[in-house]
Amino acid sequence: MRSTVTSAAALLSLLQLVSPVHGTTLLDRVTECLNRHDGSDADSHFSKNVYKTDFAGVTWDEDNWLLSTTQLKQGAFESRGSVANGYLGINVASAGPFFEVDTEADGDVISGWPLFSRRQSFATIAGFWDAQPQMNGTNFPWLSQYGSDTAISGIPHWSGLILDLGGDAYLDATVSNKTISGFRSTYDYKAGVLSWSYKWTPKGNKGSFDISYRLFANKLYVNQAVVDMQVTASKNVQASIVNVLDGFAAVRTDFVESGEDGGAIFAAVRPTGVANVTAYVYADLAGSGGVDLSSRNIVHNKPYVHANASSIAQAVPVKFSAGRTVRVTKFVGAASSDAFKDPKQVAKKAAAAGLSNGYAKSLKAHVKEWATVMPENSVDSFADPKTGKLPTDSYIVDSAIIAVVNTYYLLQNTVGKNGVKAVDGAPVNVDSISVGGLTSDSYAGQIFWDADLWMQPGLVAAHPEAAERITNYRLRHYAQAKENVKTAYMGSQNETFFSASAAVFPWTSGRYGNCTATGPCWDYEYHLNGDIGISLVNQWVVNGDTKDFEKNLFPVYDSVAQLYGNLLKPNKTSWTLTNMTDPDEYANHVDAGGYTMPLIAETLQKANSFRKQFGIEQNKTWNEMASNVLVLRENGVTLEFTAMNGTAVVKQADVIMLTYPLSYGSNYSAQDALNDLDYGMFLGVGAEMNMNELGRVFW
Numbered sequence: 261m262r263s264t265v266t267s268a269a270a271l272l273s274l275l276q277l278v279s280p281v282h283g284t285t286l287l288d289r290v291t292e293c294l295n296r297h298d299g300s301d302a303d304s305h306f307s308k309n310v311y312k313t314d315f316a317g318v319t320w321d322e323d324n325w326l327l328s329t330t331q332l333k334q335g336a337f338e339s340r341g342s343v344a345n346g347y348l349g350i351n352v353a354s355a356g357p358f359f360e361v362d363t364e365a366d367g368d369v370i371s372g373w374p375l376f377s378r379r380q381s382f383a384t385i386a387g388f389w390d391a392q393p394q395m396n397g398t399n400f401p402w403l404s405q406y407g408s409d410t411a412i413s414g415i416p417h418w419s420g421l422i423l424d425l426g427g428d429a430y431l432d433a434t435v436s437n438k439t440i441s442g443f444r445s446t447y448d449y450k451a452g453v454l455s456w457s458y459k460w461t462p463k464g465n466k467g468s469f470d471i472s473y474r475l476f477a478n479k480l481y482v483n484q485a486v487v488d489m490q491v492t493a494s495k496n497v498q499a500s501i502v503n504v505l506d507g508f509a510a511v512r513t514d515f516v517e518s519g520e521d522g523g524a525i526f527a528a529v530r531p532t533g534v535a536n537v538t539a540y541v542y543a544d545l546a547g548s549g550g551v552d553l554s555s556r557n558i559v560h561n562k563p564y565v566h567a568n569a570s571s572i573a574q575a576v577p578v579k580f581s582a583g584r585t586v587r588v589t590k591f592v593g594a595a596s597s598d599a600f601k602d603p604k605q606v607a608k609k610a611a612a613a614g615l616s617n618g619y620a621k622s623l624k625a626h627v628k629e630w631a632t633v634m635p636e637n638s639v640d641s642f643a644d645p646k647t648g649k650l651p652t653d654s655y656i657v658d659s660a661i662i663a664v665v666n667t668y669y670l671l672q673n674t675v676g677k678n679g680v681k682a683v684d685g686a687p688v689n690v691d692s693i694s695v696g697g698l699t700s701d702s703y704a705g706q707i708f709w710d711a712d713l714w715m716q717p718g719l720v721a722a723h724p725e726a727a728e729r730i731t732n733y734r735l736r737h738y739a740q741a742k743e744n745v746k747t748a749y750m751g752s753q754n755e756t757f758f759s760a761s762a763a764v765f766p767w768t769s770g771r772y773g774n775c776t777a778t779g780p781c782w783d784y785e786y787h788l789n790g791d792i793g794i795s796l797v798n799q800w801v802v803n804g805d806t807k808d809f810e811k812n813l814f815p816v817y818d819s820v821a822q823l824y825g826n827l828l829k830p831n832k833t834s835w836t837l838t839n840m841t842d843p844d845e846y847a848n849h850v851d852a853g854g855y856t857m858p859l860i861a862e863t864l865q866k867a868n869s870f871r872k873q874f875g876i877e878q879n880k881t882w883n884e885m886a887s888n889v890l891v892l893r894e895n896g897v898t899l900e901f902t903a904m905n906g907t908a909v910v911k912q913a914d915v916i917m918l919t920y921p922l923s924y925g926s927n928y929s930a931q932d933a934l935n936d937l938d939y940g941m942f943l944g945v946g947a948e949m950n951m952n953e954l955g956r957v958f959w
Contacts, residue, residue, distance in 0.1 A: 294620070296324070296453075297453055297455070299472075306324070313658070322650055328445070330444050332440060334360070341445070345478060346679065346729070347599075348698070351700060359380070374395040376397060383419075384705070386598075388598065394777065398777035399784065401777055403776060407774055411701065412706070416505040416507045417504075417509035420564070421502070424501070424564075426499070443458040450630065455473060457470075467493060467497065474486075482688055483594060484610045484613065486626075488590075489588045491578075499577075501547075501576050502565075507529075510570045516529055527570040538603060538604075539603060542593040542612075543590055548588075549584075551587075557574065558573065593608060634671055639722075641663070642660040689728065691729065704770070707733060708768055717794075734792050740774060745758045750775060753782055753783070761818070761819050763816065767780055783849065789823060794921055797813075814874065821863050821868075821882065834890040835885045842854060846909050846911040850903065852892065852902045854900040855914040857889040861887075864885055899915075900915055910940070
């Protein structure tokens with residue numbers, strides 16, 4: 261019996277390897293990716309199907325999904341590379357896998373709301389939010405008195421491998437571009453590998469060095485990451501390669517400990533204000549001939565290691581022989597106690613497992629998992645099906661790139677079912693997707709409606725298991741959302757009666773899901789709650805699991821309906837909601853928002869429909885409310901709020917969302933929708949921002 265089961269498992273594994281993926285097999289794709297990253301010249305692996313873009317030096321390989329640049333732009337956040345696997349995330353310099361700080365010469369070095377902090381590289385672990393009394397920026401500052409806010413904390417920047425020739429000759433993010441030639445950086449979206457290659461010729465008489473780096477965060481073993489460095493010197497020379505954990509990236513943390521553990525180095529931090537959570541990062545090295553690992557030692561006061569308690573660096577002596585390639589591979593392990601009971605041991609074992617597996621085996625597991633979670637037939641193709649070529653139209657080339665890259669960047673912020681299984685079901689896919697993902701602290705790494713309404717619909721259609729990360733997060737904070745209803749005293753709804761089952765989610769959310777100064781629950785963007793409801797229904801429609809929806813998702817949806825039913829107030833023959841903000845953020849504290857009111861109507865109608873399906877008594881008042889919510893039209897145009905006139909400045913023309921993501925049809929015709937669309941275009945550039953996003957959905 262056992263042998264039969266084993267044979268069946270082996271056959272299934274074989275069938276998975278040969279399953280067709282857009283004209284190729286998974287095995288073929290994995291083999292091609294491994295060949296591209298076997299350590300040989302990366303330039304030789306481009307196909308003949310390569311296209312120029314509108315950006316100087318940037319090309320797109322349609323066959324291999326390679327986005328490549330020959331332009332080196334340093335000290336600018338928009339030129340940095342971002343690598344993640346759904347659990348670990350890191351942002352690296354344009355010159356290599358280094359920590360980098362923005363420079364004044366390339367523009368504003370202060371990030372935006374709500375942190376207003378220094379722009380620099382970032383690294384973190386999923387769910388690693390802090391707790392802090394106040395933010396530099398807020399929506400309602402006075403709400404800080406009622407509870408702490410939350411921002412994503414960083415961890416030591418773990419990918420640095422520095423070539424140090426002594427003195428001021430070292431290769432890091434600040435290297436003079438005058439000493440760099442033949443620069444190329446390539447993101448391989450089929451393999452999930454970011455690479456660099458160039459020649460470095462430092463000042464002095466030490467010759468030149470052919471440099472290549474490869475970086476990936478293991479998509480299957482999500483506690484692991486790999487940095488591979490290869491150097492060929494033109495002269496015989498002695499140098500060091502330095503393994504760096506840079507604590508300057510560990511923003512909003514408190515230092516716990518650091519040191520050496522066997523051959524590895526490690527550092528640990530905890531998010532500010534959260535005493536019971538700690539993250540550990542381990543890093544160990546493997547080296548080829550000429551690399552003296554037995555003589556590695558901790559180094560201090562190096563200019564490429566920023567002063568921070570959690571910074572630690574370990575130098576390895578290297579003897580370069582002219583023309584002979586030296587290879588050093590860094591194996592990283594990281595974990596936090598948000599998902600693991602003993603993060604130190606998990607991180608240590610992860611780094612050791614990577615070291616034991618080696619570069620090739622680690623890369624193979626990683627590439628195979630990417631081929632599994634992002635097969636080619638899950639991505640729109642703009643190529644001629646007969647020739648496989650793209651038309652010579654820059655807009656279509658851009659669309660072909662965006663189709664791949666958008667999907668990839670969403671998926672690299674999720675963990676697939678194989679990744680969850682590999683960590684024995686640890687909660688590594690439950691933290692939704694922040695605005696900038698795991699590689700950025702933009703918008704404080706908080707969760708906005710972007711995840712539920714803009715990321716989830718496209719993701720859930722092609723990648724429903726990955727998209728569960730977004731609904732999982734709302735489910736985790738459902739109990740808190742019900743508790744939030746008790747805080748109505750914070751705003752104008754302080755005398756409103758709320759059902760015991762009602763729930764209200766804060767506009768922004770992090771570790772706790774509570775109402776905060778950046779994420780108010782009241783008198784603000786109530787539409788978020790209905791947007792969450794849309795994502796719950798999307799998940800059900802795609803996975804078809806009615807029992808799961810009834811047990812886990814419907815209670816949240818019904819609680820949102822309870823909230824809306826309590827919030828609506830009679831206004832003669834209609835029902836309205838006052839003192840609110842619609843998605844158009846220039847329309848603050850208005851009445852009867854033109855998107856929110858129809859959203860409420862749809863939520864109440866569907867909640868009753870679901871109640872009927874599941875044998876629960878319907879709320880007749882909800883049906884009456886839904887049929888009579890206040891939606892105003894004037895001169896054939898839907899008003900965004902009751903007092904809107906022709907002088908109103910619009911940031912996002914949110915009424916065009918009545919057609920999608922809503923399907924609102926109560927006295928709202930196709931011609932009405934076109935009128936609203938035309939009026940949005942008439943309003944100008946600001947309103948067009950929202951319309952352009954919806955255009956990508958429609959067209």
